[in-house]
Amino acid sequence: MKFFIDTANMEEIKEAHALGIIAGVTTNPSLVAKEKDVSFHDRLKEITELVDGSVSAEVIALDAEGMIREGKELAAIAPNITIKVPMTPEGLKAVHVFTKEGIKTNVTLIFSANQALLAARAGATYVSPFLGRLDDIGHNGLDIVSTIAEIFAIHDIDTEIIAASIRHPQHVTDAALRGAHIATIPYKVIQQLFKHPLTDKGIEAFLADWNSRS
Numbered sequence: 001m002k003f004f005i006d007t008a009n010m011e012e013i014k015e016a017h018a019l020g021i022i023a024g025v026t027t028n029p030s031l032v033a034k035e036k037d038v039s040f041h042d043r044l045k046e047i048t049e050l051v052d053g054s055v056s057a058e059v060i061a062l063d064a065e066g067m068i069r070e071g072k073e074l075a076a077i078a079p080n081i082t083i084k085v086p087m088t089p090e091g092l093k094a095v096h097v098f099t100k101e102g103i104k105t106n107v108t109l110i111f112s113a114n115q116a117l118l119a120a121r122a123g124a125t126y127v128s129p130f131l132g133r134l135d136d137i138g139h140n141g142l143d144i145v146s147t148i149a150e151i152f153a154i155h156d157i158d159t160e161i162i163a164a165s166i167r168h169p170q171h172v173t174d175a176a177l178r179g180a181h182i183a184t185i186p187y188k189v190i191q192q193l194f195k196h197p198l199t200d201k202g203i204e205a206f207l208a209d210w211n212s213r214s
C-alpha cells in the first residue's frame with residue numbers, strides 16, 4: 001500500500017515529502033478553504049512542482065458540463081493533476097469524458113461497493129471510500145474496502161482503491177490488510193505512525209548507556 005498525504009498545506013506536504021514516503025497528495029474543498037492567502041491554482045502548481053505523483057484537485061460544479069470545464073482547467077496546471085469528482089451520475093458522466101481524453105480521475109465520497117464498481121466502470125483511475133465518515137455513522141468503513149478489493153480482484157479491474165477519511169494509525173494498518181492500494185492520510189496521523197513508546201525508551205536507554213562509558 002502506498003501513502004498519499006491528505007492536505008493542501010504546503011508545510012505539511014514539504015515535511016512528509018522529505019520523509020520519502022509520499023507517492024501523492026489529495027485535496028478537497030474543505031482542506032483548500034483552510035489555506036488563506038493563496039489561490040487554489042497557485043497552491044496546486046506549488047504542490048505539483050514538489051511532488052511527482054498524483055495530486056488530486058476537486059471540482060466544485062455539480063453538473064457534468066461544469067465539472068468537465070473546471071477539470072480541464074485544473075488538468076492544464078500540470079500533468080500529474082488528477083481530477084477529483086463526486087460520486088454522482090453527473091460526476092460519472094464527467095469521468096467518462098476525462099477518461100476518453102486521458103485525464104486521470106479520483107471518484108470521491110464513495111460509501112458503498114456498488115458506487116465503487118460504477119465509478120470503476122466509468123473509467124475512474126482511483127476510487128476513494130471514506131472510512132472515518134462511515135465509522136462515524138456506526139458502519140464499519142474497513143469492510144467496504146475489503147468488499148471493493150475483492151470485487152476488483154474477481155473482475156480484474158485495475159482502478160486503484162484509495163482508503164480515505166483516515167482518522168488514526170489503526171485505520172492505516174487495517175486498510176493495508178484489507179487490500180487498499182493507497183491510504184490518503186492527514187499529516188497528524190502520518191506523525192502518529194512513527195510513534196512507539198518502546199522506540200523512545202530504546203533510544204533513551206542506548207544514549208544513557210553510551211554516555212555512561214568512562
Ligand code: E4P
Pocket residue numbers: 006026027028108128130132133164165166184
Ligand atoms: C479524501 O480524499 C478526502 O479528502 C478526505 O480523506 C476526507 O476526510 P475527512 O472525512 O476526515 O474529511
